[in-house]
Amino acid sequence: MSKRTFSIGGVHPHDNKISRECRIEPLPLAPTVYISVAQHIGAPSVPVVAVGDKVKVGQVIAEPGGFVGAFIHSSVSGTVKSIAPRADLAGRPATHIEIAVEGDEWADGIDTSDTLVTAIPEDAKAIVDKIRLGGVVGLGGATFPTHVKLSPPPGSKCERVIINGCECEPYLTSDFRTLLEKGEQVVVGAALLKKAMGDVPCTIAIEENKPEAIAHIQEVIAKLGYSGIEVMEMKMMYPQGGEKQLIDAVMHRQVGSGALPISVGAVVQNVATALAVYDAVQKNKPIVDNSVTVTGECFPRQANLLVRVGTPLRYIIDYLGGVPEEAAKVISGGPMMGRAVANLDAATVKGTGALLFLTEKQTRRAPESNCIRCGRCADACPMGLEPFLLNKLARAKDWDAMEQNAAQDCIECGCCLYSCPAHIPLLDNIRIGKGAVMGNIRARAAAAKAAAEAAKAAETEKK
Amino acid sequence: MIKIIIWTVAVITVLGLLLALVLYLVAKKFKVEEDPRIDEVEKVMPGANCGGCGFAGCRAFAESAVKASNLDKNFCPVGGNEVMAKVAAILGYEVQAKAPQVAVVRCNGTCEARPKVNEFDGYASCAVKSLLYTGDTACSYGCLGCGDCVSACQFGALSMNPETGLPVVDQSKCTACGACVKACPRHIIEIRPQGPRGMREFVSCVNKDKGPVAKKACANACIGCGICAKTCTHDAITVEGNIAYIDPSKCKLCRECEAMCPTGAIHGVNFPKPLDKDAVKERIKIRQQKAKEAAAGDAASANNKADATAASPATAKKKVDTPVESPAAAKAKEDKKDE
Numbered sequence: 086m087s088k089r090t091f092s093i094g095g096v097h098p099h100d101n102k103i104s105r106e107c108r109i110e111p112l113p114l115a116p117t118v119y120i121s122v123a124q125h126i127g128a129p130s131v132p133v134v135a136v137g138d139k140v141k142v143g144q145v146i147a148e149p150g151g152f153v154g155a156f157i158h159s160s161v162s163g164t165v166k167s168i169a170p171r172a173d174l175a176g177r178p179a180t181h182i183e184i185a186v187e188g189d190e191w192a193d194g195i196d197t198s199d200t201l202v203t204a205i206p207e208d209a210k211a212i213v214d215k216i217r218l219g220g221v222v223g224l225g226g227a228t229f230p231t232h233v234k235l236s237p238p239p240g241s242k243c244e245r246v247i248i249n250g251c252e253c254e255p256y257l258t259s260d261f262r263t264l265l266e267k268g269e270q271v272v273v274g275a276a277l278l279k280k281a282m283g284d285v286p287c288t289i290a291i292e293e294n295k296p297e298a299i300a301h302i303q304e305v306i307a308k309l310g311y312s313g314i315e316v317m318e319m320k321m322m323y324p325q326g327g328e329k330q331l332i333d334a335v336m337h338r339q340v341g342s343g344a345l346p347i348s349v350g351a352v353v354q355n356v357a358t359a360l361a362v363y364d365a366v367q368k369n370k371p372i373v374d375n376s377v378t379v380t381g382e383c384f385p386r387q388a389n390l391l392v393r394v395g396t397p398l399r400y401i402i403d404y405l406g407g408v409p410e411e412a413a414k415v416i417s418g419g420p421m422m423g424r425a426v427a428n429l430d431a432a433t434v435k436g437t438g439a440l441l442f443l444t445e446k447q448t449r450r451a452p453e454s455n456c457i458r459c460g461r462c463a464d465a466c467p468m469g470l471e472p473f474l475l476n477k478l479a480r481a482k483d484w485d486a487m488e489q490n491a492a493q494d495c496i497e498c499g500c501c502l503y504s505c506p507a508h509i510p511l512l513d514n515i516r517i518g519k520g521a522v523m524g525n526i527r528a529r530a531a532a533a534k535a536a537a538e539a540a541k542a543a544e545t546e547k548k
Numbered sequence: 549m550i551k552i553i554i555w556t557v558a559v560i561t562v563l564g565l566l567l568a569l570v571l572y573l574v575a576k577k578f579k580v581e582e583d584p585r586i587d588e589v590e591k592v593m594p595g596a597n598c599g600g601c602g603f604a605g606c607r608a609f610a611e612s613a614v615k616a617s618n619l620d621k622n623f624c625p626v627g628g629n630e631v632m633a634k635v636a637a638i639l640g641y642e643v644q645a646k647a648p649q650v651a652v653v654r655c656n657g658t659c660e661a662r663p664k665v666n667e668f669d670g671y672a673s674c675a676v677k678s679l680l681y682t683g684d685t686a687c688s689y690g691c692l693g694c695g696d697c698v699s700a701c702q703f704g705a706l707s708m709n710p711e712t713g714l715p716v717v718d719q720s721k722c723t724a725c726g727a728c729v730k731a732c733p734r735h736i737i738e739i740r741p742q743g744p745r746g747m748r749e750f751v752s753c754v755n756k757d758k759g760p761v762a763k764k765a766c767a768n769a770c771i772g773c774g775i776c777a778k779t780c781t782h783d784a785i786t787v788e789g790n791i792a793y794i795d796p797s798k799c800k801l802c803r804e805c806e807a808m809c810p811t812g813a814i815h816g817v818n819f820p821k822p823l824d825k826d827a828v829k830e831r832i833k834i835r836q837q838k839a840k841e842a843a844a845g846d847a848a849s850a851n852n853k854a855d856a857t858a859a860s861p862a863t864a865k866k867k868v869d870t871p872v873e874s875p876a877a878a879k880a881k882e883d884k885k886d887e
Binding site: 172174175176177178413414424425427428448449450510513514516517520 | 665666667669670671673675676679680681682683684686688
């Protein structure tokens with residue numbers, strides 16, 4: 086059988102996985118950590134500790150601020166020094182809980198041993214609840230609270246759980262190392278997710294550039310003897326790790342515009358999320374650390390580090406020998422979708438997957454020239470959009486036309502920008518338009534909701 | 549041969565006449581009645597179609613003006629009072645002259661005052677930059693310096709000053725259409741009255757951070773200390789959210805706030821003479837001392853409080869009488885002393 090991939094668009098950047106041989110090593114504890122209360126999609130969490138409190142590793146320090154929200158746990162043991170706004174990666178102020186580290190004492194009830202727990206609990210609800218209490222969010226980058234994803238709206242049914250091990254972004258290797266070193270835990274995590282969704286089949290999708298991981302996971306599945314979990318070898322293609330692209334690749338189903346994956350019966354979770362699910366359910370261990378790839382051609386010491394949440398970036402970089410002189414840019418995430426770090430004093434969050442160092446030559450943008458209507462951007466767009474048109478509309482600030490042309494479906498993967506021979510800043514402009522369109526859509530939804538409520542109130546008054 | 553030509557000419561002539569008749573009848577039958585004043589109004593408009601009035605263009609403005617029963621909602625910032633007087637004459641409405649306005653850049657974070665903390669090498673657009681992060685300086689409120697306002701201006705009134713990295717408004721070209729206000733993602737630019745002979749005072753900062761944070765990010769930032777509000781005797785300054793704001797309708801251009809501002813965030817432009825800070829400070833000191841003495845005297849003579857409060861605005865008013873020339877007058881006095 087030929088290897089699968091998604092049906093529209095995509096590009097082939099060089100995968101540059103230069104840190105693939107580096108084992109995941111734990112980073113020594115930083116003297117102080119800064120844990121953000123807004124490290125997931127949804128309402129920021131509400132701190133439940135006060136300045137001066139002693140906390141242990143894994144203790145809840147902030148509770149969800151709404152249904153779409155997540156618990157946040159202390160990643161270290163020590164004393165809460167302050168709860169104050171601090172600049173995040175982009176320099177924007179967000180409330181951070183500052184904890185001075187003292188020792189490494191774990192909260193009660195957390196199993197810190199290495200023994201593999203393979204028995205799957207019978208109650209699906211209990212699994213989801215433990216995931217919620219463990220503060221698990223999607224670690225593929227979007228940081229959407231996992232328990233919300235696992236609670237499909239009434240009327241929709243999950244038919245397949247997909248574990249995303251594509252890691253299609255160049256340079257990143259943390260998921261690959263996780264698959265190799267913690268394959269057992271990931272597979273048990275997959276089994277737990279499968280159980281939580283009602284014993285549906287489960288696919289672990291891994292791209293063909295990781296043959297060791299594919300062989301290892303197949304071995305583990307055979308050893309552990311779970312049924313209904315299979316490994317699927319995927320063709321290399323960026324952005325295969327995108328949720329909608331992966332569903333298309335694995336199930337040959339397309340998620341409609343504005344719809345959720347559950348509408349086609351799919352739930353996608355990242356490899357790192359599966360590991361976090363295992364930790365939360367089987368070990369009572371919430372997310373306190375995650376693996377971060379530190380890499381780049383100009384960076385002398387490649388590494389995959391197990392980093393406690395809230396560790397300052399500067400501490401990580403200094404541990405590995407400091408910022409190399411020729412580095413012009415530090416990127417949080419991969420080169421395609423990652424964002425340049427404006428503030429090295431910022432701390433890691435649950436979703437921080439990589440720190441990438443790029444040189445001046447690698448980051449330089451060629452001067453923009455005119456669109457020659459070659460259509461490469463439209464060919465490359467994995468969402469089937471027309472970036473050249475959206476770019477034009479965004480420059481004209483025609484938000485209505487942008488909405489008609491589905492700018493809101495853009496996943497900001499950067500394929501258009503990557504493929505444009507005229508070096509037009511397509512994504513930059515589309516992103517502006519997408520923001521405006523999303524604002525319009527939200528405003529309309531809010532207005533419709535208000536109108537419906539007013540009508541309801543009027544009706545009840547009549548009665 | 550001649551026959552063919554004649555026939556052709558004849559047929560085409562007859563056909564042309566017939567079609568002309570059809571066109572004439574159709575035009576008569578489906579004629580759209582339009583107020584002829586719309587065309588007249590459009591003729592006197594500047595024709596920039598900039599949208600500064602809030603309508604889609606000059607014709608849309610004219611249509612709306614003709615339909616409306618007064619000109620309260622229609623004002624052409626580009627044409628100003630001159631054009632509005634013409635429009636009012638055509639339509640027979642009354643129009644109130646509006647004070648001429650101008651765009652004011654409320655950021656004074658020059659390259660020296662606001663050092664860069666990182667380098668932005670992406671697409672040079674303020675909108676893109678503000679979407680990605682807080683900018684290449686530590687100030688998350690100030691000018692991003694990519695010139696979206698400059699490209700938004702249809703009248704060539706804005707330009708970037710390469711030395712300060714900030715946009716500069718050419719008052720003679722600015723029509724106060726507000727395009728730059730809309731283009732600025734940081735909402736730095738404000739449309740303010742031009743002021744008498746172009747003289748105006750404004751706070752050239754929008755940083756809402758607390759004093760020490762703002763000061764650390766930019767030496768010229770407004771730190772919200774409130775000294776200006778305390779100094780102002782005209783109640784024109786309010787400090788809200790760590791930022792001072794001067795109400796142009798109340799400001800009497802005495803420049804006392806400007807002299808007292810510890811960071812130089814308050815700017816006065818187009819004044820005939822440069823501000824003599826020491827003289828103004830001295831004047832304020834004497835006044836405050838007098839007020840204190842008066843208050844003490846009042847307390848000593850055991851007058852009730854109502855009298856004391858009634859007295860203070862009176863003393864304040866006294867100072868109002870000589871607003872603009874006062875720095876000059878103070879200087880003159882000093883000169884005399886020297887002699």
